[in-house]
Amino acid sequence: MSKKKVTDKLRARMSALGKIGGKRRLVTMSKAKRVALAYQAGLQGGAPIRIDHARVKALRAQGLKLREIAEQMGISIPSVSRIVKERK
Numbered sequence: 700m701s702k703k704k705v706t707d708k709l710r711a712r713m714s715a716l717g718k719i720g721g722k723r724r725l726v727t728m729s730k731a732k733r734v735a736l737a738y739q740a741g742l743q744g745g746a747p748i749r750i751d752h753a754r755v756k757a758l759r760a761q762g763l764k765l766r767e768i769a770e771q772m773g774i775s776i777p778s779v780s781r782i783v784k785e786r787k
Contacts, residue, residue: 712740750774755782 750772758768765783769776 709737709740715740750778750782752782752785755779759783 755768755772755774758771759765759779763771765776765779768779772779
């Protein structure tokens, strides 16, 4: 069983909610409880989008190949493929 690393930022945000006693409690609580508290603290949901999806779609509409878009945007080909396939 692997232990999740508890960052100072996570500990501070969850302590501000008044529901966390410290690092030990975060490590020992269930995953479902950690996820629920992370949602409350605004920390759950993934990292912010760093890729301009509109630009990727526009380049594809211009007829560029996935490889060309990936090179131009500095991202991977699978990322370009995923973005192009996304629904609106």
